[in-house]
Amino acid sequence: METTTLIGQLPEVTAAGVAIKAILILAIISAIAGFGTYLERKVLAFMQRRLGPTHVGPYGLLQIAADGIKLFTKEDIVPQHANSLIFKVAPVITAATAFIALAGVPVFPDFTIPEFIPVLGGTFVPSIASDVNVGILFVIGMMAAGLYGPLLAGMAQANKWGIIGAARTAIQFLSYEVVTGLSLLAPIMLVGSLSLIDFNEAQSGGITSWFIWQQPVAFVLFLIAGFAETNRTPFDLLEHEAEVISGYATEYSGMRWGMFFIGEYANMITISILAAVVFLGGYNDFGFIAGWIMILLKVAFFFFLMLWVRAAWPHVRPDQLMWLCWKVLMPIAVINVVVTGIVMMV
Amino acid sequence: MENFLASLFTFQGFAFYLFSFLTIILFWITVMSNNVLYAMTSLASGMVLISGFFFILGADFLGVVQLIVYVGAIMALYSFAMMFFDATREIKEKNTNGAVVFVLGGLSALMLVLMFAAPIHSESIQALYPMHEGVGNAQDVGIVLFTKYLVPFEVAALMLLVAMIAGIILAGKKMDQSLTEIMDEDAGEDEILTQKDEK
Numbered sequence: 010m011e012t013t014t015l016i017g018q019l020p021e022v023t024a025a026g027v028a029i030k031a032i033l034i035l036a037i038i039s040a041i042a043g044f045g046t047y048l049e050r051k052v053l054a055f056m057q058r059r060l061g062p063t064h065v066g067p068y069g070l071l072q073i074a075a076d077g078i079k080l081f082t083k084e085d086i087v088p089q090h091a092n093s094l095i096f097k098v099a100p101v102i103t104a105a106t107a108f109i110a111l112a113g114v115p116v117f118p119d120f121t122i123p124e125f126i127p128v129l130g131g132t133f134v135p136s137i138a139s140d141v142n143v144g145i146l147f148v149i150g151m152m153a154a155g156l157y158g159p160l161l162a163g164m165a166q167a168n169k170w171g172i173i174g175a176a177r178t179a180i181q182f183l184s185y186e187v188v189t190g191l192s193l194l195a196p197i198m199l200v201g202s203l204s205l206i207d208f209n210e211a212q213s214g215g216i217t218s219w220f221i222w223q224q225p226v227a228f229v230l231f232l233i234a235g236f237a238e239t240n241r242t243p244f245d246l247l248e249h250e251a252e253v254i255s256g257y258a259t260e261y262s263g264m265r266w267g268m269f270f271i272g273e274y275a276n277m278i279t280i281s282i283l284a285a286v287v288f289l290g291g292y293n294d295f296g297f298i299a300g301w302i303m304i305l306l307k308v309a310f311f312f313f314l315m316l317w318v319r320a321a322w323p324h325v326r327p328d329q330l331m332w333l334c335w336k337v338l339m340p341i342a343v344i345n346v347v348v349t350g351i352v353m354m355v
Numbered sequence: 356m357e358n359f360l361a362s363l364f365t366f367q368g369f370a371f372y373l374f375s376f377l378t379i380i381l382f383w384i385t386v387m388s389n390n391v392l393y394a395m396t397s398l399a400s401g402m403v404l405i406s407g408f409f410f411i412l413g414a415d416f417l418g419v420v421q422l423i424v425y426v427g428a429i430m431a432l433y434s435f436a437m438m439f440f441d442a443t444r445e446i447k448e449k450n451t452n453g454a455v456v457f458v459l460g461g462l463s464a465l466m467l468v469l470m471f472a473a474p475i476h477s478e479s480i481q482a483l484y485p486m487h488e489g490v491g492n493a494q495d496v497g498i499v500l501f502t503k504y505l506v507p508f509e510v511a512a513l514m515l516l517v518a519m520i521a522g523i524i525l526a527g528k529k530m531d532q533s534l535t536e537i538m539d540e541d542a543g544e545d546e547i548l549t550q551k552d553e554k
Contacts, residue, residue, distance in 0.1 A: 095392045141410075142492065146419040153427030157399055160434055165392055176438050183431050190423075203416075203493055
């Protein structure tokens with residue numbers, strides 16, 4: 010099987026390498042999701058002039074462990090009239106699609122396992138677990154499939170808040186998929202490829218070659234749509250606690266609820282990586298800073314931006330959300346694509 | 356039989372038979388289940404598995420399009436309609452004559468099998484527009500779309516435009532008025548009520 014490697018000639022990608030990569034992604038991103046909750050609480054507390062978690066461990070760091078113990082040991086309740094099979098499958102769909110989407114983007118640098126380690130020594134672990142030629146579409150498609158998690162969860166739990174949450178899921182994700190797709194279309198036209206590696210190489214000429222300078226409108230549109238697709242404030246209408254209790258997650262507790270959570274954080278990371286690779290120069294070296302540190306910094310920045318926005322903005326109403334999508338963002342996205350096309354032709 | 360076993364132990368063969376088996380099972384559930392949720396879930400996951408066939412064939416682009424269009428968009432639109440049902444209860448189906456359904460269904464299935472199996476049997480099947488090595492799927496699809504299938508492609512685009520305009524006209528009768536503001540004023544509420552009565 011022909012595989013494209015990141016920079017020049019790298020060792021061949023083997024099945025073992027991909028398997029190790031998959032396990033790494035699962036383990037590390039799940040852990041980051043846990044650590045992300047701590048970061049989120051600390052950042053929010055800092056911005057709201059509170060302390061955040063302080064009691065468990067130094068600086069409240071062990072709060073993650075305490076939360077984990079709580080999630081794992083909590084009683085698992087399936088509501089009486091719920092469709093129990095779908096109720097149990099729904100959180101798995103959210104988590105699974107989020108992690109499958111991560112298979113298509115570069116996560117962590119590639120490396121070769123040292124020879125002295127038995128069995129696996131010398132195995133090359135690629136940066137992208139599954140380097141399909143249409144990486145960017147694959148990620149978008151997988152995140153689109155992720156809407157079935159909240160949707161089925163809301164419909165299966167025999168709870169009116171759940172139904173409203175499910176309806177909002179369908180509306181919000183469907184609408185903002187359009188904006189995500191259209192905003193990514195302009196950079197795709199510039200690169201002429203759907204592969205994330207080609208995107209990275211197109212921006213290898215230093216900071217001036219980043220697409221954010223050529224496509225600032227698309228970048229802003231993609232970020233806004235990304236917030237809506239990852240269900241983050243100010244667009245977290247799916248589980249807007251002031252209106253619909255907890256939306257699609259109302260009846261969930263314990264680890265099933267935890268899987269929704271992990272899925273959401275994995276999606277946040279995916280969107281951050283996508284934004285970094287498509288608009289901010291990807292994993293190219295930046296001066297003396299190595300590429301893999303750069304992409305970690307960029308992803309960390311986007312992650313922080315999501316927390317920042319959550320602290321700064323209130324929720325929007327559902328009708329405002331639809332108004333924003335169809336009357337503001339989508340026309341701008343279409344105009345952006347048309348203008349990009351005209352500029353490229355002239 | 357030997358061919359079957361040999362192909363089963365290759366990666367592609369195994370993936371093909373696994374996906375086929377699962378797809379058929381899932382679509383069978385879609386047809387036979389009385390439960391809206393089961394039918395919807397199995398149809399959506401069947402669509403996901405069909406994209407697997409495209410990936411096996413090396414048509415990455417079509418596989419992803421299958422994911423985005425069928426799973427992300429069309430099935431999600433179905434699910435809008437599902438919101439009107441009580442998803443936790445079973446639907447009472449009105450079964451018409453079983454024999455007629457059986458004969459018609461069987462005949463159409465037989466016809467489909469014959470249509471698709473005929474060129475394979477004569478081994479005259481040929482790729483008119485084979486994939487180019489080193490060129491992405493998207494380019495190949497694009498070249499065929501904008502040369503041989505240009506007219507059907509544009510006609511399809513026109514039909515979608517017509518459907519979109521029709522949809523806007525049907526839905527947009529009172530688009531310039533905010534529904535919440537109408538609700539606040541009593542006069543407006545009466546207007547909506549009288550409209551309902553007229554219907």
